[in-house]
Amino acid sequence: MIAMPAAAWINFARPTYNWRLFTVPQPELLGRAIYMAAGKVLGGSSAINTMNYMRGHPMDFDGWGHAGATGWSYSAALPYFKRCESYRSAEYSEFRGYDGPVGTTKARAWGPLQEAFLAAGAETEAGLTDDTNGYRQEGFFTFDQTIADGVRQSTARAYLRPALARPNLRIAVRTQAHGVAIENRRATGVVLAHAGQARTVRARREVIICAGAIRSPQLLMLSGIGPAEHLRGHGITVVLDAPGVGTDLQDHVEIQLTWRCPRPVSHSRYLRPDRAALAGARWLLKGDGIGATTGFEVGAMLRSARNVPVPDTEVYLYPALLDGDRPHLTMHGFGIGMNLNRCKSRGTVRLAMADPTGAPLIDPRYLSEPDDRTFLIDAIEWAREFVDRRPFDGLRGAEIGPGTRDPAEVDRWLRRELIGNWHPAGTCRMGTDARAVTGPDGRVHGIESLRVIDASIMPQVTNANLNAPIMMMAERIADMVCGRALLAPEPVAIYRP
Numbered sequence: 001m002i003a004m005p006a007a008a009w010i011n012f013a014r015p016t017y018n019w020r021l022f023t024v025p026q027p028e029l030l031g032r033a034i035y036m037a038a039g040k041v042l043g044g045s046s047a048i049n050t051m052n053y054m055r056g057h058p059m060d061f062d063g064w065g066h067a068g069a070t071g072w073s074y075s076a077a078l079p080y081f082k083r084c085e086s087y088r089s090a091e092y093s094e095f096r097g098y099d100g101p102v103g104t105t106k107a108r109a110w111g112p113l114q115e116a117f118l119a120a121g122a123e124t125e126a127g128l129t130d131d132t133n134g135y136r137q138e139g140f141f142t143f144d145q146t147i148a149d150g151v152r153q154s155t156a157r158a159y160l161r162p163a164l165a166r167p168n169l170r171i172a173v174r175t176q177a178h179g180v181a182i183e184n185r186r187a188t189g190v191v192l193a194h195a196g197q198a199r200t201v202r203a204r205r206e207v208i209i210c211a212g213a214i215r216s217p218q219l220l221m222l223s224g225i226g227p228a229e230h231l232r233g234h235g236i237t238v239v240l241d242a243p244g245v246g247t248d249l250q251d252h253v254e255i256q257l258t259w260r261c262p263r264p265v266s267h268s269r270y271l272r273p274d275r276a277a278l279a280g281a282r283w284l285l286k287g288d289g290i291g292a293t294t295g296f297e298v299g300a301m302l303r304s305a306r307n308v309p310v311p312d313t314e315v316y317l318y319p320a321l322l323d324g325d326r327p328h329l330t331m332h333g334f335g336i337g338m339n340l341n342r343c344k345s346r347g348t349v350r351l352a353m354a355d356p357t358g359a360p361l362i363d364p365r366y367l368s369e370p371d372d373r374t375f376l377i378d379a380i381e382w383a384r385e386f387v388d389r390r391p392f393d394g395l396r397g398a399e400i401g402p403g404t405r406d407p408a409e410v411d412r413w414l415r416r417e418l419i420g421n422w423h424p425a426g427t428c429r430m431g432t433d434a435r436a437v438t439g440p441d442g443r444v445h446g447i448e449s450l451r452v453i454d455a456s457i458m459p460q461v462t463n464a465n466l467n468a469p470i471m472m473m474a475e476r477i478a479d480m481v482c483g484r485a486l487l488a489p490e491p492v493a494i495y496r497p
Protein backbone atom coordinates (compact mmCIF):
# COMPACT_ATOMS: atom_id res chain seq x y z
CA MET A 1 0.00 0.00 0.00
CA ILE A 2 3.01 2.31 0.32
CA ALA A 3 4.96 1.09 -2.70
CA MET A 4 2.08 1.14 -5.19
CA PRO A 5 1.51 4.69 -6.47
CA ALA A 6 -2.21 4.21 -7.25
CA ALA A 7 -2.80 3.19 -3.63
CA ALA A 8 -1.64 6.59 -2.36
CA TRP A 9 -5.25 7.62 -1.72
CA ILE A 10 -5.75 4.81 0.74
CA ASN A 11 -3.06 6.12 3.08
CA PHE A 12 -4.41 9.67 3.14
CA ALA A 13 -6.81 8.72 5.90
CA ARG A 14 -5.76 5.27 7.10
CA PRO A 15 -4.37 5.49 10.65
CA THR A 16 -1.84 2.67 10.09
CA TYR A 17 0.80 5.00 8.63
CA ASN A 18 -0.69 8.34 9.52
CA TRP A 19 -0.79 10.58 12.60
CA ARG A 20 -4.19 11.88 11.42
CA LEU A 21 -3.81 15.35 12.88
CA PHE A 22 -6.44 18.07 13.00
CA THR A 23 -6.09 21.82 13.32
CA VAL A 24 -7.93 23.69 16.02
CA PRO A 25 -11.28 25.09 14.77
CA GLN A 26 -10.55 27.73 12.14
CA PRO A 27 -12.69 30.86 12.63
CA GLU A 28 -12.49 31.88 8.94
CA LEU A 29 -13.49 28.39 7.80
CA LEU A 30 -16.83 28.26 9.62
CA GLY A 31 -15.15 26.89 12.72
CA ARG A 32 -14.06 23.69 10.99
CA ALA A 33 -11.11 21.68 12.34
CA ILE A 34 -9.11 20.89 9.22
CA TYR A 35 -7.66 17.43 8.69
CA MET A 36 -3.88 17.25 8.30
CA ALA A 37 -2.38 13.96 7.14
CA ALA A 38 1.20 13.27 8.26
CA GLY A 39 3.25 10.11 7.74
CA LYS A 40 3.79 7.94 10.83
CA VAL A 41 6.13 5.42 9.32
CA LEU A 42 9.75 5.17 8.15
CA GLY A 43 10.11 7.79 5.43
CA GLY A 44 7.54 10.04 7.11
CA SER A 45 5.16 11.81 4.76
CA SER A 46 7.32 10.85 1.77
CA ALA A 47 5.89 7.35 2.30
CA ILE A 48 2.24 8.45 2.11
CA ASN A 49 2.39 11.52 -0.12
CA THR A 50 1.17 11.95 -3.66
CA MET A 51 4.67 11.69 -5.13
CA ASN A 52 4.66 14.95 -7.08
CA TYR A 53 8.31 15.87 -7.41
CA MET A 54 8.42 19.68 -7.29
CA ARG A 55 11.54 21.56 -6.28
CA GLY A 56 10.04 25.00 -5.73
CA HIS A 57 11.02 28.21 -7.45
CA PRO A 58 14.72 29.21 -7.61
CA MET A 59 13.85 32.51 -5.93
CA ASP A 60 12.56 30.61 -2.87
CA PHE A 61 16.11 29.63 -1.97
CA ASP A 62 17.59 33.02 -2.80
CA GLY A 63 14.88 34.42 -0.50
CA TRP A 64 16.01 32.14 2.36
CA GLY A 65 19.50 33.61 2.09
CA HIS A 66 18.16 37.15 2.12
CA ALA A 67 15.98 36.31 5.15
CA GLY A 68 19.02 35.43 7.24
CA ALA A 69 19.73 31.80 6.34
CA THR A 70 23.21 32.69 5.18
CA GLY A 71 24.62 30.54 2.41
CA TRP A 72 21.27 29.36 1.07
CA SER A 73 20.54 30.28 -2.53
CA TYR A 74 19.35 28.48 -5.61
CA SER A 75 22.88 28.03 -6.92
CA ALA A 76 23.90 26.50 -3.56
CA ALA A 77 20.83 24.24 -3.55
CA LEU A 78 21.05 23.05 -7.15
CA PRO A 79 23.98 20.59 -6.77
CA TYR A 80 22.13 19.01 -3.83
CA PHE A 81 18.86 18.71 -5.74
CA LYS A 82 20.92 16.93 -8.36
CA ARG A 83 22.68 14.74 -5.81
CA CYS A 84 19.34 13.43 -4.50
CA GLU A 85 17.89 12.51 -7.83
CA SER A 86 18.06 9.82 -10.50
CA TYR A 87 15.91 11.28 -13.25
CA ARG A 88 14.63 8.59 -15.61
CA SER A 89 14.71 10.63 -18.76
CA ALA A 90 16.57 10.22 -22.00
CA GLU A 91 17.06 13.96 -22.42
CA TYR A 92 19.95 15.45 -20.45
CA SER A 93 19.40 18.72 -18.54
CA GLU A 94 21.97 20.64 -16.48
CA PHE A 95 19.24 21.07 -13.83
CA ARG A 96 18.62 17.38 -13.20
CA GLY A 97 20.49 14.62 -11.35
CA TYR A 98 20.99 11.18 -12.84
CA ASP A 99 22.70 9.01 -10.26
CA GLY A 100 21.19 9.94 -6.88
CA PRO A 101 19.22 7.62 -4.59
CA VAL A 102 15.73 9.01 -5.34
CA GLY A 103 14.37 7.82 -8.68
CA THR A 104 12.08 10.29 -10.45
CA THR A 105 10.05 9.83 -13.61
CA LYS A 106 7.86 12.10 -15.71
CA ALA A 107 4.20 11.13 -15.46
CA ARG A 108 2.19 10.18 -18.50
CA ALA A 109 -0.99 12.01 -19.50
CA TRP A 110 -3.43 9.13 -19.28
CA GLY A 111 -6.49 10.20 -21.22
CA PRO A 112 -8.74 12.88 -22.66
CA LEU A 113 -9.03 14.90 -19.45
CA GLN A 114 -5.29 15.29 -19.06
CA GLU A 115 -4.92 16.04 -22.76
CA ALA A 116 -7.62 18.71 -22.57
CA PHE A 117 -5.95 20.27 -19.54
CA LEU A 118 -2.62 20.59 -21.36
CA ALA A 119 -4.22 21.75 -24.61
CA ALA A 120 -6.19 24.44 -22.76
CA GLY A 121 -3.01 25.39 -20.90
CA ALA A 122 -1.12 25.80 -24.17
CA GLU A 123 -3.69 28.44 -25.16
CA THR A 124 -3.04 30.56 -22.05
CA GLU A 125 -0.44 33.28 -21.68
CA ALA A 126 1.69 31.01 -19.44
CA GLY A 127 1.75 28.23 -22.04
CA LEU A 128 3.54 24.92 -21.57
CA THR A 129 6.86 24.34 -19.83
CA ASP A 130 9.15 21.42 -20.65
CA ASP A 131 10.61 21.19 -17.16
CA THR A 132 8.92 22.87 -14.23
CA ASN A 133 11.89 21.70 -12.12
CA GLY A 134 14.40 23.23 -14.49
CA TYR A 135 14.83 26.48 -16.36
CA ARG A 136 11.17 27.52 -16.27
CA GLN A 137 8.88 26.67 -13.38
CA GLU A 138 5.99 28.64 -14.81
CA GLY A 139 3.52 26.99 -17.16
CA PHE A 140 1.49 23.81 -17.71
CA PHE A 141 3.26 20.46 -17.47
CA THR A 142 3.12 16.76 -16.77
CA PHE A 143 4.36 16.17 -13.22
CA ASP A 144 7.68 14.60 -12.33
CA GLN A 145 6.97 11.94 -9.73
CA THR A 146 9.07 10.25 -7.05
CA ILE A 147 8.34 6.95 -8.75
CA ALA A 148 10.88 4.63 -10.39
CA ASP A 149 10.05 1.36 -12.15
CA GLY A 150 6.48 1.86 -10.97
CA VAL A 151 7.45 1.99 -7.27
CA ARG A 152 7.19 4.90 -4.80
CA GLN A 153 10.57 6.35 -3.90
CA SER A 154 10.07 7.27 -0.25
CA THR A 155 13.10 8.50 1.66
CA ALA A 156 12.97 5.19 3.56
CA ARG A 157 13.34 3.26 0.31
CA ALA A 158 15.87 5.62 -1.23
CA TYR A 159 18.09 6.36 1.76
CA LEU A 160 17.43 4.02 4.69
CA ARG A 161 17.12 0.71 2.91
CA PRO A 162 20.55 0.83 1.26
CA ALA A 163 22.07 1.78 4.64
CA LEU A 164 20.39 -0.93 6.73
CA ALA A 165 23.48 -3.12 6.95
CA ARG A 166 25.71 -0.38 8.33
CA PRO A 167 27.08 -1.29 11.76
CA ASN A 168 26.57 2.27 13.02
CA LEU A 169 22.84 2.42 12.23
CA ARG A 170 20.06 1.25 14.52
CA ILE A 171 16.42 1.90 13.76
CA ALA A 172 13.89 1.74 16.59
CA VAL A 173 10.42 1.22 15.16
CA ARG A 174 7.16 1.61 17.11
CA THR A 175 9.16 3.99 19.26
CA GLN A 176 8.33 7.59 20.03
CA ALA A 177 10.75 10.33 21.02
CA HIS A 178 9.42 12.10 24.10
CA GLY A 179 12.05 14.79 24.36
CA VAL A 180 15.69 15.76 24.15
CA ALA A 181 17.87 15.27 27.23
CA ILE A 182 19.65 18.57 27.87
CA GLU A 183 22.42 19.29 30.38
CA ASN A 184 23.85 22.79 30.74
CA ARG A 185 22.24 23.85 27.49
CA ARG A 186 23.83 20.95 25.63
CA ALA A 187 21.81 18.13 24.04
CA THR A 188 23.10 14.85 25.45
CA GLY A 189 20.52 12.36 24.27
CA VAL A 190 16.92 11.53 23.45
CA VAL A 191 14.22 10.16 25.70
CA LEU A 192 12.50 7.32 23.85
CA ALA A 193 9.40 5.33 24.70
CA HIS A 194 8.69 1.85 23.37
CA ALA A 195 5.76 -0.26 24.53
CA GLY A 196 5.24 1.98 27.54
CA GLN A 197 8.90 1.77 28.58
CA ALA A 198 10.98 4.97 28.53
CA ARG A 199 14.74 5.04 28.19
CA THR A 200 17.34 7.63 27.30
CA VAL A 201 19.69 7.10 24.40
CA ARG A 202 22.87 9.09 24.86
CA ALA A 203 24.40 11.08 22.04
CA ARG A 204 28.16 11.32 21.80
CA ARG A 205 28.18 14.08 19.19
CA GLU A 206 24.79 15.57 18.57
CA VAL A 207 21.06 15.07 18.42
CA ILE A 208 19.20 15.73 15.17
CA ILE A 209 15.42 16.13 15.25
CA CYS A 210 13.57 15.36 11.99
CA ALA A 211 10.01 14.99 13.24
CA GLY A 212 8.38 17.39 10.73
CA ALA A 213 6.97 20.89 11.07
CA ILE A 214 4.34 19.90 13.64
CA ARG A 215 6.21 17.43 15.82
CA SER A 216 9.68 19.02 15.84
CA PRO A 217 8.51 22.18 17.63
CA GLN A 218 6.43 19.97 19.92
CA LEU A 219 9.55 17.98 20.84
CA LEU A 220 11.55 21.15 21.45
CA MET A 221 8.84 22.56 23.70
CA LEU A 222 8.52 19.29 25.61
CA SER A 223 12.29 19.58 26.13
CA GLY A 224 11.98 23.05 27.62
CA ILE A 225 12.90 25.03 24.48
CA GLY A 226 10.13 27.40 23.44
CA PRO A 227 8.09 30.42 24.49
CA ALA A 228 8.77 30.59 28.25
CA GLU A 229 5.29 31.61 29.43
CA HIS A 230 3.66 28.90 27.36
CA LEU A 231 6.02 26.23 28.73
CA ARG A 232 5.51 27.35 32.32
CA GLY A 233 1.76 27.19 31.74
CA HIS A 234 2.22 23.46 31.15
CA GLY A 235 4.55 22.98 34.11
CA ILE A 236 7.60 22.47 31.91
CA THR A 237 10.95 23.73 33.19
CA VAL A 238 12.24 26.36 30.82
CA VAL A 239 15.69 25.52 29.44
CA LEU A 240 15.69 28.28 26.84
CA ASP A 241 13.13 30.98 26.19
CA ALA A 242 12.78 30.65 22.40
CA PRO A 243 9.67 32.55 21.30
CA GLY A 244 10.04 31.40 17.67
CA VAL A 245 9.52 27.70 18.39
CA GLY A 246 6.15 26.74 16.93
CA THR A 247 5.61 30.26 15.62
CA ASP A 248 5.37 31.26 11.93
CA LEU A 249 3.50 28.11 10.89
CA GLN A 250 2.90 28.30 7.16
CA ASP A 251 0.93 26.01 4.87
CA HIS A 252 -0.42 26.00 1.34
CA VAL A 253 -4.20 25.94 0.90
CA GLU A 254 -6.36 24.46 -1.83
CA ILE A 255 -9.87 24.92 -3.14
CA GLN A 256 -11.13 22.39 -5.66
CA LEU A 257 -13.79 23.20 -8.24
CA THR A 258 -15.62 20.21 -9.71
CA TRP A 259 -17.54 19.37 -12.87
CA ARG A 260 -19.40 16.32 -14.06
CA CYS A 261 -18.04 14.71 -17.20
CA PRO A 262 -20.53 13.35 -19.75
CA ARG A 263 -17.97 10.80 -21.03
CA PRO A 264 -16.76 7.86 -18.90
CA VAL A 265 -13.13 8.92 -19.14
CA SER A 266 -12.23 9.89 -15.57
CA HIS A 267 -9.97 7.70 -13.41
CA SER A 268 -13.17 6.29 -11.88
CA ARG A 269 -13.28 3.96 -14.88
CA TYR A 270 -10.31 2.07 -13.44
CA LEU A 271 -12.05 1.48 -10.12
CA ARG A 272 -14.56 -1.15 -11.24
CA PRO A 273 -13.52 -4.13 -9.09
CA ASP A 274 -12.46 -6.35 -12.02
CA ARG A 275 -10.42 -3.55 -13.61
CA ALA A 276 -8.85 -2.58 -10.30
CA ALA A 277 -7.87 -6.22 -9.71
CA LEU A 278 -6.32 -6.46 -13.17
CA ALA A 279 -4.45 -3.18 -12.67
CA GLY A 280 -3.17 -4.45 -9.32
CA ALA A 281 -2.04 -7.74 -10.85
CA ARG A 282 -0.33 -5.95 -13.73
CA TRP A 283 1.46 -3.63 -11.34
CA LEU A 284 2.64 -6.59 -9.24
CA LEU A 285 3.88 -8.51 -12.28
CA LYS A 286 5.24 -5.73 -14.48
CA GLY A 287 5.34 -2.59 -12.33
CA ASP A 288 3.45 -0.53 -14.87
CA GLY A 289 -0.06 0.42 -15.98
CA ILE A 290 -2.50 2.57 -14.06
CA GLY A 291 -1.27 1.07 -10.77
CA ALA A 292 2.03 2.86 -11.33
CA THR A 293 0.57 6.38 -11.30
CA THR A 294 -1.16 8.52 -8.72
CA GLY A 295 -3.90 10.37 -10.55
CA PHE A 296 -1.92 13.58 -10.34
CA GLU A 297 -0.39 13.60 -13.79
CA VAL A 298 -0.77 17.17 -15.02
CA GLY A 299 -0.62 20.55 -13.35
CA ALA A 300 0.47 24.14 -13.71
CA MET A 301 2.44 26.81 -11.90
CA LEU A 302 1.01 30.24 -12.63
CA ARG A 303 1.38 33.85 -11.61
CA SER A 304 -1.87 35.31 -10.33
CA ALA A 305 -1.09 38.69 -11.89
CA ARG A 306 1.42 40.07 -14.34
CA ASN A 307 3.29 42.02 -11.67
CA VAL A 308 3.78 38.93 -9.45
CA PRO A 309 7.45 37.90 -9.88
CA VAL A 310 7.10 34.12 -9.39
CA PRO A 311 4.25 31.66 -9.81
CA ASP A 312 2.14 31.83 -6.65
CA THR A 313 -0.59 29.50 -7.88
CA GLU A 314 -0.31 25.74 -8.30
CA VAL A 315 -3.05 24.06 -10.29
CA TYR A 316 -3.87 20.35 -10.24
CA LEU A 317 -6.16 18.41 -12.48
CA TYR A 318 -8.08 15.85 -10.44
CA PRO A 319 -9.05 13.35 -13.14
CA ALA A 320 -11.91 11.99 -11.01
CA LEU A 321 -14.52 13.25 -8.62
CA LEU A 322 -13.79 12.59 -4.99
CA ASP A 323 -16.12 10.84 -2.61
CA GLY A 324 -14.69 12.01 0.71
CA ASP A 325 -10.98 11.54 0.22
CA ARG A 326 -11.19 8.77 -2.39
CA PRO A 327 -12.08 8.77 -6.10
CA HIS A 328 -15.80 8.29 -6.77
CA LEU A 329 -16.57 4.77 -7.89
CA THR A 330 -19.30 5.45 -10.42
CA MET A 331 -19.83 9.16 -11.11
CA HIS A 332 -17.55 10.60 -13.78
CA GLY A 333 -16.21 14.08 -13.43
CA PHE A 334 -13.09 16.07 -12.72
CA GLY A 335 -11.75 18.78 -10.48
CA ILE A 336 -9.44 21.75 -10.81
CA GLY A 337 -7.49 22.25 -7.58
CA MET A 338 -6.39 25.86 -7.09
CA ASN A 339 -3.56 26.16 -4.58
CA LEU A 340 -2.34 29.34 -2.96
CA ASN A 341 1.37 28.84 -2.43
CA ARG A 342 2.12 32.23 -0.94
CA CYS A 343 -0.35 32.46 1.95
CA LYS A 344 0.07 35.61 4.00
CA SER A 345 -1.66 33.95 6.95
CA ARG A 346 0.71 32.61 9.60
CA GLY A 347 -0.14 30.36 12.52
CA THR A 348 1.28 28.47 15.46
CA VAL A 349 1.97 25.04 16.91
CA ARG A 350 1.51 25.01 20.69
CA LEU A 351 1.38 22.29 23.30
CA ALA A 352 -2.06 21.06 24.26
CA MET A 353 -0.54 19.22 27.21
CA ALA A 354 2.82 18.22 28.61
CA ASP A 355 2.10 14.59 27.69
CA PRO A 356 4.26 13.73 24.65
CA THR A 357 1.80 11.13 23.38
CA GLY A 358 -0.86 13.78 22.73
CA ALA A 359 -1.12 15.85 19.56
CA PRO A 360 -0.18 19.54 19.79
CA LEU A 361 -2.55 22.41 19.06
CA ILE A 362 -2.14 23.26 15.37
CA ASP A 363 -3.51 26.65 14.39
CA PRO A 364 -2.59 27.68 10.84
CA ARG A 365 -5.07 30.60 11.03
CA TYR A 366 -6.15 29.87 7.46
CA LEU A 367 -7.54 32.97 5.67
CA SER A 368 -6.81 35.19 8.67
CA GLU A 369 -5.19 37.57 6.18
CA PRO A 370 -7.96 38.92 3.91
CA ASP A 371 -5.64 38.93 0.86
CA ASP A 372 -5.61 35.12 0.93
CA ARG A 373 -9.38 35.02 0.52
CA THR A 374 -9.30 37.58 -2.30
CA PHE A 375 -6.67 35.50 -4.07
CA LEU A 376 -8.83 32.37 -3.86
CA ILE A 377 -11.99 34.11 -5.06
CA ASP A 378 -10.02 35.28 -8.12
CA ALA A 379 -8.60 31.77 -8.54
CA ILE A 380 -12.13 30.33 -8.62
CA GLU A 381 -12.99 32.68 -11.50
CA TRP A 382 -9.78 31.77 -13.30
CA ALA A 383 -10.57 28.05 -13.06
CA ARG A 384 -14.05 28.55 -14.48
CA GLU A 385 -12.74 30.51 -17.43
CA PHE A 386 -10.06 27.90 -17.95
CA VAL A 387 -12.54 25.00 -18.09
CA ASP A 388 -14.71 27.04 -20.46
CA ARG A 389 -11.93 26.77 -23.02
CA ARG A 390 -12.53 24.81 -26.20
CA PRO A 391 -10.36 21.73 -25.39
CA PHE A 392 -12.80 20.87 -22.57
CA ASP A 393 -15.78 20.82 -24.99
CA GLY A 394 -17.48 17.44 -24.72
CA LEU A 395 -15.80 16.75 -21.36
CA ARG A 396 -17.26 19.64 -19.39
CA GLY A 397 -20.60 18.75 -17.80
CA ALA A 398 -22.48 20.72 -15.16
CA GLU A 399 -20.43 22.51 -12.54
CA ILE A 400 -20.89 20.83 -9.15
CA GLY A 401 -18.79 23.02 -6.87
CA PRO A 402 -19.24 25.87 -6.22
CA GLY A 403 -22.27 25.50 -8.56
CA THR A 404 -23.40 29.05 -7.90
CA ARG A 405 -22.45 32.50 -9.16
CA ASP A 406 -23.83 34.34 -6.16
CA PRO A 407 -20.79 36.02 -4.48
CA ALA A 408 -22.06 35.40 -0.93
CA GLU A 409 -22.70 31.72 -1.69
CA VAL A 410 -19.33 31.33 -3.39
CA ASP A 411 -17.69 32.85 -0.33
CA ARG A 412 -19.52 30.44 1.94
CA TRP A 413 -18.63 27.50 -0.30
CA LEU A 414 -14.98 28.55 -0.19
CA ARG A 415 -14.99 28.61 3.61
CA ARG A 416 -16.78 25.25 3.72
CA GLU A 417 -14.53 23.46 1.22
CA LEU A 418 -11.07 25.00 1.64
CA ILE A 419 -8.43 22.52 2.79
CA GLY A 420 -4.82 22.82 3.88
CA ASN A 421 -2.40 21.16 1.53
CA TRP A 422 -0.50 19.16 4.18
CA HIS A 423 2.60 21.27 3.61
CA PRO A 424 3.26 22.71 7.09
CA ALA A 425 6.60 24.50 7.41
CA GLY A 426 8.47 27.29 9.15
CA THR A 427 7.94 26.43 12.83
CA CYS A 428 11.67 26.25 13.71
CA ARG A 429 12.87 28.48 10.95
CA MET A 430 16.45 29.27 10.05
CA GLY A 431 17.59 32.85 10.44
CA THR A 432 19.25 35.41 12.65
CA ASP A 433 16.30 37.52 13.86
CA ALA A 434 14.89 37.25 17.38
CA ARG A 435 12.25 34.68 16.39
CA ALA A 436 14.59 32.47 14.32
CA VAL A 437 15.06 29.09 16.00
CA THR A 438 17.87 27.57 13.93
CA GLY A 439 20.93 28.72 12.05
CA PRO A 440 21.62 27.98 8.38
CA ASP A 441 23.11 24.62 9.37
CA GLY A 442 19.99 23.55 11.30
CA ARG A 443 21.67 24.12 14.70
CA VAL A 444 19.25 25.31 17.37
CA HIS A 445 20.28 28.78 18.56
CA GLY A 446 21.34 28.75 22.21
CA ILE A 447 21.62 24.98 22.63
CA GLU A 448 24.77 23.06 21.83
CA SER A 449 24.79 19.82 19.82
CA LEU A 450 21.17 20.04 18.73
CA ARG A 451 19.88 20.39 15.18
CA VAL A 452 16.56 20.30 13.41
CA ILE A 453 16.42 19.21 9.77
CA ASP A 454 12.98 19.05 8.20
CA ALA A 455 10.22 21.31 6.85
CA SER A 456 10.14 23.25 10.09
CA ILE A 457 13.43 25.04 9.36
CA MET A 458 12.32 26.54 6.04
CA PRO A 459 12.42 30.33 6.51
CA GLN A 460 9.58 30.57 4.01
CA VAL A 461 7.63 27.62 2.69
CA THR A 462 8.70 26.81 -0.87
CA ASN A 463 6.57 27.66 -3.81
CA ALA A 464 5.37 24.13 -4.69
CA ASN A 465 5.26 20.76 -2.91
CA LEU A 466 7.80 20.19 -0.14
CA ASN A 467 9.33 16.74 -0.40
CA ALA A 468 12.07 17.56 -2.95
CA PRO A 469 13.37 20.68 -1.19
CA ILE A 470 13.41 18.87 2.18
CA MET A 471 15.53 16.08 0.72
CA MET A 472 17.81 18.72 -0.79
CA MET A 473 18.12 20.47 2.58
CA ALA A 474 18.90 17.18 4.29
CA GLU A 475 21.61 16.35 1.73
CA ARG A 476 23.23 19.74 2.16
CA ILE A 477 23.08 19.87 5.95
CA ALA A 478 24.30 16.25 6.08
CA ASP A 479 27.55 17.52 4.55
CA MET A 480 27.74 20.10 7.34
CA VAL A 481 27.04 17.46 10.01
CA CYS A 482 29.84 15.29 8.63
CA GLY A 483 32.21 18.23 8.30
CA ARG A 484 32.56 17.70 4.55
CA ALA A 485 33.21 20.56 2.13
CA LEU A 486 29.98 21.76 0.57
CA LEU A 487 29.41 21.12 -3.11
CA ALA A 488 30.35 24.12 -5.24
CA PRO A 489 27.40 26.38 -6.10
CA GLU A 490 26.14 26.08 -9.66
CA PRO A 491 24.99 29.43 -11.00
CA VAL A 492 22.52 28.93 -13.85
CA ALA A 493 20.22 31.17 -15.82
CA ILE A 494 16.54 30.83 -14.99
CA TYR A 495 13.44 32.05 -16.78
CA ARG A 496 12.21 35.47 -15.74
CA PRO A 497 8.89 36.68 -17.06
Ligand SMILES: Cc1cc2nc3c(=O)[nH]c(=O)nc-3n(C[C@H](O)[C@H](O)[C@H](O)COP(=O)(O)OP(=O)(O)OC[C@H]3O[C@@H](n4cnc5c(N)ncnc54)[C@H](O)[C@@H]3O)c2cc1C
Residues within 6 Å of the ligand: 012, 037, 038, 039, 040, 041, 042, 043, 044, 045, 046, 048, 049, 050, 051, 052, 053, 054, 175, 176, 177, 178, 210, 211, 212, 213, 215, 216, 219, 422, 423, 424, 453, 454, 455, 456, 465, 466, 467, 468, 470
Ligand atom coordinates in the same frame (compact mmCIF):
# COMPACT_ATOMS: atom_id res chain seq x y z
C1 LIG B 1 -0.85 12.97 2.24
C2 LIG B 1 0.28 13.89 1.84
C3 LIG B 1 0.48 14.15 0.49
C4 LIG B 1 1.55 14.96 0.11
N1 LIG B 1 1.85 15.09 -1.21
C5 LIG B 1 3.05 15.60 -1.57
C6 LIG B 1 3.53 15.52 -2.91
O1 LIG B 1 2.87 14.97 -3.79
N2 LIG B 1 4.75 16.03 -3.19
C7 LIG B 1 5.52 16.64 -2.25
O2 LIG B 1 6.61 17.11 -2.57
N3 LIG B 1 5.08 16.76 -0.97
C8 LIG B 1 3.89 16.22 -0.61
N4 LIG B 1 3.51 16.25 0.69
C9 LIG B 1 4.37 16.92 1.66
C10 LIG B 1 5.67 16.21 1.93
O3 LIG B 1 5.56 14.82 1.80
C11 LIG B 1 6.11 16.59 3.33
O4 LIG B 1 6.16 17.99 3.42
C12 LIG B 1 7.47 16.05 3.70
O5 LIG B 1 7.54 14.66 3.52
C13 LIG B 1 7.78 16.44 5.13
O6 LIG B 1 9.05 15.98 5.47
P1 LIG B 1 9.62 16.20 6.92
O7 LIG B 1 10.92 15.50 6.95
O8 LIG B 1 9.57 17.63 7.27
O9 LIG B 1 8.60 15.49 7.92
P2 LIG B 1 7.85 14.11 7.87
O10 LIG B 1 7.91 13.51 6.53
O11 LIG B 1 6.52 14.36 8.47
O12 LIG B 1 8.71 13.16 8.80
C14 LIG B 1 8.65 13.20 10.19
C15 LIG B 1 8.87 11.81 10.74
O13 LIG B 1 9.07 11.90 12.13
C16 LIG B 1 8.26 10.95 12.77
N5 LIG B 1 7.96 11.46 14.12
C17 LIG B 1 7.25 12.56 14.45
N6 LIG B 1 7.23 12.72 15.77
C18 LIG B 1 7.95 11.72 16.28
C19 LIG B 1 8.30 11.35 17.60
N7 LIG B 1 7.91 12.07 18.65
N8 LIG B 1 9.04 10.25 17.77
C20 LIG B 1 9.46 9.51 16.71
N9 LIG B 1 9.16 9.82 15.44
C21 LIG B 1 8.42 10.91 15.24
C22 LIG B 1 7.05 10.83 11.90
O14 LIG B 1 6.37 9.63 12.15
C23 LIG B 1 7.69 10.88 10.53
O15 LIG B 1 8.14 9.60 10.16
C24 LIG B 1 2.40 15.52 1.11
C25 LIG B 1 2.15 15.30 2.46
C26 LIG B 1 1.11 14.48 2.83
C27 LIG B 1 0.89 14.21 4.28
